[in-house]
Amino acid sequence: xxxxxxxxxxxxxxxxxxxxxxxxxxxxxxxxxxxxxxxxxxxxxxxxxxxxxxxxxxxxxxxxxxxxxxxxxxxxxxxxxxxxxxxxxxxxxxxxxxxxxxxxxxxxxxxxxxxxxxxxxxxxxxxxxxxxxxxxxxxxxxxxxxxxxxxxxxxxxxxxxxxxxxxxxxxxxx
Amino acid sequence: xxxxxxxxxxxxxxxxxxxxxxxxxxxxxxxxxxxxxxxxxxxxxxxxxxxxxxxxxxxxxxxxxxxxxxxxxxxxxxxxxxxxxxxxxxxxxxxxxxxxxxxxxxxxxxxxxxxxxxxxxxxxxxxxxxxxxxxxxxxxxxxxxxxxxxxxxxxxxxxxxxxxxxxxxxxxxxxxxxxxxxxxxxxxxxxxxxxxxxxxxxxxxxxxxxxxxxxxxxxxxxxxxxxxxxxxxxxxxxxxxxxxxxxxxxxxxxxxxx
Amino acid sequence: xxxxxxxxxxxxxxxxxxxxxxxxxxxxxxxxxxxxxxxxxxxxxxxxxxxxxxxxxxxxxxxxxxxxxxxxxxxxxxxxxxxxxxxxxxxxxxxxxxxxxxxxxxxxxxxxxxxxxxxxxxxxxxxxxxxxxxxxxxxxxxxxxxxxxxxxxxxxxxxxxxxxxxxxxxxxxxxxxxxxxxxxxxxxxxxxxxxxxxxxxxxxxxxxxxxxxxxxxxxxxxxxxxxxxxxxxxxxxxxxxxxxxxxxxxxxxxxxxxxxxxxxxxxxxxxxxxxxxxxxxxxxxxxxxxxxxxxx
Numbered sequence: 001x002x003x004x005x006x007x008x009x010x011x012x013x014x015x016x017x018x019x020x021x022x023x024x025x026x027x028x029x030x031x032x033x034x035x036x037x038x039x040x041x042x043x044x045x046x047x048x049x050x051x052x053x054x055x056x057x058x059x060x061x062x063x064x065x066x067x068x069x070x071x072x073x074x075x076x077x078x079x080x081x082x083x084x085x086x087x088x089x090x091x092x093x094x095x096x097x098x099x100x101x102x103x104x105x106x107x108x109x110x111x112x113x114x115x116x117x118x119x120x121x122x123x124x125x126x127x128x129x130x131x132x133x134x135x136x137x138x139x140x141x142x143x144x145x146x147x148x149x150x151x152x153x154x155x156x157x158x159x160x161x162x163x164x165x166x167x168x169x170x171x172x173x174x
Numbered sequence: 175x176x177x178x179x180x181x182x183x184x185x186x187x188x189x190x191x192x193x194x195x196x197x198x199x200x201x202x203x204x205x206x207x208x209x210x211x212x213x214x215x216x217x218x219x220x221x222x223x224x225x226x227x228x229x230x231x232x233x234x235x236x237x238x239x240x241x242x243x244x245x246x247x248x249x250x251x252x253x254x255x256x257x258x259x260x261x262x263x264x265x266x267x268x269x270x271x272x273x274x275x276x277x278x279x280x281x282x283x284x285x286x287x288x289x290x291x292x293x294x295x296x297x298x299x300x301x302x303x304x305x306x307x308x309x310x311x312x313x314x315x316x317x318x319x320x321x322x323x324x325x326x327x328x329x330x331x332x333x334x335x336x337x338x339x340x341x342x343x344x345x346x347x348x349x350x351x352x353x354x355x356x357x358x359x360x361x362x363x364x365x366x367x368x369x370x371x372x373x374x375x376x377x378x379x380x381x382x383x384x385x386x387x388x389x390x391x392x393x394x395x396x397x398x399x400x401x402x403x404x405x406x407x408x409x410x411x412x413x414x415x416x417x418x419x420x421x422x423x424x425x426x427x428x429x430x431x432x
Numbered sequence: 433x434x435x436x437x438x439x440x441x442x443x444x445x446x447x448x449x450x451x452x453x454x455x456x457x458x459x460x461x462x463x464x465x466x467x468x469x470x471x472x473x474x475x476x477x478x479x480x481x482x483x484x485x486x487x488x489x490x491x492x493x494x495x496x497x498x499x500x501x502x503x504x505x506x507x508x509x510x511x512x513x514x515x516x517x518x519x520x521x522x523x524x525x526x527x528x529x530x531x532x533x534x535x536x537x538x539x540x541x542x543x544x545x546x547x548x549x550x551x552x553x554x555x556x557x558x559x560x561x562x563x564x565x566x567x568x569x570x571x572x573x574x575x576x577x578x579x580x581x582x583x584x585x586x587x588x589x590x591x592x593x594x595x596x597x598x599x600x601x602x603x604x605x606x607x608x609x610x611x612x613x614x615x616x617x618x619x620x621x622x623x624x625x626x627x628x629x630x631x632x633x634x635x636x637x638x639x640x641x642x643x644x645x646x647x648x649x650x651x652x653x654x655x656x657x658x659x660x661x662x663x664x665x666x667x668x669x670x671x672x673x674x675x676x677x678x679x680x681x682x683x684x685x686x687x688x689x690x691x692x693x694x695x696x697x698x699x700x701x702x703x704x705x706x707x708x709x710x711x712x713x714x715x716x717x718x719x720x721x722x723x724x725x726x727x728x
Contacts, residue, residue, distance in 0.1 A: 016202045023198050028189045035187045045190065049197045050494075056204040058495055061503030071499070078494050113184060131181040162181070218541065222532035226525055290516025296482040297510040298533035299502050299581070305533065425483040 004068035012059060023052055026069075030076050032132035036117060036124060037080035047083045051076040070142040073133060077125070077143060115165050123158035126151055219300055223308040235278065236316055243271065243324045251331035261334050265342040265392050266385045268324060270378045272347035275320060277374035279313045280354035281367055283418060287358075288366065292422055302422040310415070317347075341395025341404070348407035350377050355414035359421060433493065434458045435479065435585060435615055440488035442474050442639075449474040451639040452488070461611045463626035463647075464619040465709075466636035467717055472619040473513055475636070476589050479617065480510050492585070506535065509583030513590045513619075515574045517562045523549075523573050524558045527580065534581040541580070548576040551606070567594030575603065585615045592625045604629050623710040633709065635716055642716055647709055654707035654715060657695055661702040662687050674698050678714045 010018035030051050035044040054075050062071050119127065122144075129140045141151040283306070286292040296302055325339050354373060384391055394400045435457040442450040450471045466472045477483035479490060481497045481504060490497050497504045517526055524545065531541035549555045552572045557565060562573060571594055578586060586607075592600050607616055608629045618626050626633070633650055635643040643650055658678075663671070665688050668680075675698045679691040690699065693715045 011205065014205070016205065019201055019205055020198050023201060024194065027194050027197065028187075031189050032187045041187075044187070045193045049193070049200065052197055052201050053204050054494055056201055057493065058500055058503055060506070061500040063501075074499050075495055078491060078496060078499075082494055116181075116184060127181065131178070131184075132187075216535065218536065218538045219532040221538070222529055226521075226529045226532075285518065289518050290514050291518060292516075293477075293482065293512045293514065294510065294516070294530070294577070295533060297480050297505060297508060297512075298530070299506040299535040300533050301502055423482075425477050 002066050002068075005066060008059065008062060008068060011056075019056075026072060027052075029133050030072065033073065033076050033128055034080055034083075036128045036132065037077075038083045043083050047076070047079050050079045054079065067139075067142065069133070069135060070139050073129065073135070073139075073143040074145075115162060119158055119161065123154050123161070126154045127158045127162070130155060216300070216304075219304075220308065223305075223312065232278065232282065236320070239271070239275065240320050240323060243320050244327055246327070248327060248331065261332065261338070261392055262385065262389060264328055264332055264334060265338075265395070266382050268328065268339065268342045269346040269381045269385075271324065272321070272343045273350045273374055273377050273381065275317055276347045276350035277354055277370050279317070280351060280358060281370050282313065283309060283355070283415075284358040284370075286422060293425065296423060296425070303419055306415070306419050306422060321347075335396060338392065338396040341400050342392070344404050345395060345400065345407070346377070346381055348404060348411055350374065352407055352410045352414060353377070355411065355418060359414065359417055433584060433613075433615060435617075436489075436491045436494075437475075437479065438489045438491065440475070440478060440485045440490060442471075442478060442483070443486040448639050450478070450485075453636075453639075453641055455634055455641065455644075457615055457617060457632075459611070459613055459615055460631035461607060461616045461618065461626070461629050463630035463633040464617060464636060465621065465623060465626070465633060465713060466619075467621055470636040471639040472621075472636055473589055474639075476587055476617070476619050480508065480587055481505065506581065507584040509578035509581060509586045511571075511574045511578045511588045511591055513593070515570060517573075519561075519563055521562050522559055523554055523562060523565075526562055526573065527576060530577040531580045536581060544580055544582070545576075548579055552576050553602075568596055568599045571595055571603075572599070575606070579610070583614070585617070586610065587617045587619075589619045590621070591618060592620065592622060600625060623708075623713045627709040635713065637716060643712065650712050651707050651709055654693065654711050656704060657693050657715065658691070658705050658707040658711045659694060659697055659699070659702040660689070660691050660705045661697075661699040662689050663699055663701070664688070671699050676714050678711055 004022070007018045007022045011022065027048060031044055031048045034047040034051070035041065038044050038047055051072070055072060058075075062068065116124065116127065125144060126140055129135045129143060130137075135143070137148055137151050137155070140155075141148045144151065146154075286295055295305060321340075321343050324343065325336060328334060328339050329336060350373075354370060357373065358370070394403075435455075437453055437455040437457075440450060440453045441448065453475060464472050464475065474483065478485050481490070492500060492504055492507070518529075521529065527545045527548070528541060531545060536544065549558050552575060554569070554572055554576060557569060562570060565573070571591065575588075575591065578588065588607075592603060595603065604625070607618070610616065611629075618630070620626060627647060630647055632646055633644070634641050635650075643653070659675075662683070665682065665686055668688055668690070671690075671692075675692040675694045677690060677692045681689040683689055691705065691711075692699070693711050
C-alpha cells in the first residue's frame, strides 16, 4: 500500500491528522492546477478548497489501488469546469497583472503565461498536469479519461506550439 | 532557459498558508459530518446470497444429486459389480451427471435476465462483479463437493484411475458450461429453463453417442491432450463469464454506435 | 445536492434515443414527462448509471457519477419500469435480498424493512409470494426496495403504472413527504400523477427536452390557448382536424362538451379556461403522434 492509500485508510477511520497531512501534501499541486483553469487566483484558491471538500464527501468511492492522485485531479478538473462556467476568464493585461501578488513573475513572462493560458483547453490540461501536477502520462490519461496515446500526442502538440512561440520570444528579446 | 524549465517555473503558484489552514479546518468539519452516515456491510450480503440467491428447489436438487453421487456407485458396486468395474458404463454416467451440474449452474447465473432482476441489481451498491463472484463461489463449492464425492465413490468401486475419472467429469462439464453461457448470452431466450434443460439433454445424448461409436474417447480423457483441451475450455469459460459480467453491469445493447 | 446532466446523448445504430439533454436537478420532485418512446427510460437509465451515454457527462455534486461508482449507487434508490423478482421470493425475502445488495447490515436491514412494510401497508402480505400479488401491491414492494437505503436520490420510472386511483394518491403522499431534502425524479406519461406534487418538470419529445420549468411556469405558457365549448356530436368531426382535443364528454342532449387547445377559439361559443399541465402536454404532442403511439 503506498503512502496516499495509507493516508486515505487513516482518514476513513476518522484520523484528522492524516487529513491535514494529505491536504498539506496536495494543496500546492491542486492550486497550481486550478490556477490555470479558472479566471483568477481567488477562484483558484476557492476551487482548491472545494476540491478537498468534495474529496471528503466522496472518499468512499475511491478504491485504494495506488491511483489517488488521478482520483483527486479528476475531482479538481470537474470543480474547475464549474468555476469556469460561472465566471468569464479575465484576459492577461498589464492593468490586471499589477493587482496580482505574482506581479514580477507574470510581468516578466507575461506573454508566455498568456500563451499557456490560451492553449486549447485539452492541450492546456495535459501541460498543466505534466508540469504543475508532475503526473506521468499514464496518470494524465486516467485523469482526463483518454487513451495514453492521445495524452502523448496532445502534450507533444502543446509543447511544439509553445516551443515555437517561446523560441520566437527568446530571439526577439535577444 | 529550456522550454521545460520555463514551464516548470511558470507553473509554480506559491500557496497562501492562511488558505491552507482554512481548508484543513473546513475539511475536518466535513469529515466529522460525513462520518455520521451509517456504515455499509458486505458480510450480510454473503449470508443473504447463501440464504436467498439459490431457490429452495435448486438446493433440493443439489442435495439429491450429492446423495446419488455418493450412494449410486455404492449401490451399483454391490448389486451390479460387473457394471461398476466397467469404465464403458461408468464414464458416460459420470459425464451426464457433470453436464446436469453444469446446466444447473448456467441457469443460476442467467437467472437475473430471465427474471428481469438485472436492471435493479445493476443499480445497487454491491457491484455486479461481486454479485457474480458470490454466485460463482457458491457454485464452485457445490461442484467441488459433488465431484469430489463422485471421484471418491467411483474410485472405491472401480478400477478407473483418478485422472481418468476427473477427465470424464471435467471435459463434458466445461464444454457444457461454454455452450450454455454462449447461448444464454447471445439469445435472451437462451436463459429460459426449458431451453437450458433441452440443451443439457442434447449434450447428454451426444456424449452417450460419442461413447457408443468412439469408445477410445475414454483414453483421451486421461491423456495430456485431454488436459490441454480442458485448459482451453476453462479459458473459454472464463472469457464467457467475463462477457456475462459485462452484460450484467450495463444495459448497453449489442447494436450500438459510440 | 444536485444531479447535473450536461449535453447527454445516447445514439444507437438506427436512432438517437436521447439528444443533448441538459438538466440541473436539485432537491425536490422533478417530473420527466413524455410519450412512450420519447427517450425517458433511456435518460433515466443513464442517470442511474447503468447505461453509458454516447456523449456528455452526468455529475452528482460536481463529480462524475462514473468516478463515484459504488458511492453513487449507495446514494441511489431506483425503481425501473419493468420490475422483476425471482419467482420464489416472498415480499420479506425480496426486501432482505435487496437490502443485502444495497450493503445494509443485518440489524439495519431488519429495522428498515419493518418500517417500510408498515409505511407502505405491506405488513399483511409480507409472507406472500410476490408473483401472486396484484400489480398495485407489487409496485409498492418495488417502492419499498427503492427506499431501503434511505437514498439521497430516488429515481422512479413509471411508478404509478398499474395502480388504482387510491393507490396513486397514497404514493403521491409518500413521495411528497420523502422529497423534502432529497432529489426525486419521476418519469411518467401520466401527467396527472405528478402535476400536483412536482416542483419542476421537464417534457421530453424525440429524445430532446422541449419544455422545462416549474409546473406554474409551464402552465402559464398555455394561458389563452385552452378552450371549452359545447357542440353537436355530428359536427365534431370537422373540428377534430383543426384543434388538439384534450377531453371529450358526451352529454345527454346529443351534444359534446369538448376541451381543446388552440392558439385561438376554433369552435363557436368557446370560452377560455384555466390551463393545466396536461393541456401543455397535449399542445406539445400532436394528436397524430399520440395516435401512432397508441396504435390507433
